[in-house]
Amino acid sequence: MTQEELLALIYKKDERAFTHLYDMYSKSLFSVISVLIKNREEAEDVLQEVFVKIWKNIDMYSETKGRFYTWILNIARNTSIDKLRSKNFNDGLKNLSSDNFVHLLDDSNKLTNKIDAIGIQEFVKKLKPKCIEIIDLLFFKGYTQLEASEQLAIPLGTVKTQNRNCINDLRKYLKI
Structure with a gap:
């Protein structure tokens, strides 16, 4: 089934389309x-929620604004971020014992460990405090530029400019 055929069935709310979509x-x-x-269980719940939202x-969804896949990826990402920010999710994390987190120390596949392994964080620490804050939000915490702008209480255009300047500074340190 092509994506166009799938979309046509989804618009008609044909139940077969949901299975194909999934x-x-x-x-x-x-x-x-x-x-x-x-x-994993929380991620599976979010996945279900994403498909219901789709x-x-x-x-x-508008084909003129972008690809279908990009649209559903944004739904998945935004739903995940909403889940992370939710009070219930954060309260649940407070109640977990430290035993649930021991595996994080040993898992060398985690992004932060990879970043440490190649030394990027050491280079980021050499940047101006504002750059450290922006790069942390945008790249390490996954904020959008708009979300970073709201978090930092500065205009979106300023975030974009500072991000570009900070990345250029980082490139100089890395000599890329």
Whole structure:
């Protein structure tokens, strides 16, 4: 089934389309969600929520604004971030024992460990404090530029300019 045929069936709310949609995109969406939501059960719940949102909000998708895959990836990412920010999710983390986190220390595949292994964080620490803050939000915490702008209480254009300048400074340190 092509993506166009799939979209036509989804617009008609044909139940067969939901199965095809899930089969086509569940693995890639789950991998995106798993990067942000470390707990497998929570990630699976978010995946379900993402597919329900796609199904219910298909009328909001416009081919003129971008690819379907990009649209559903944004839904997955935003739903994951919403989950991370939710009070219930954060309260649940407070109640976990430290035994649940021991594996994080040993897992050399984690992004932060990879970053440490190649020494990027040492270079980032050499930047101006504002650059450290912006790079931390945008690259290490996964904020969008708009979210970083709101978090830092500075205009979006300023975040974009400072981000570009900070990346250029980082390139100078890395000699890229």
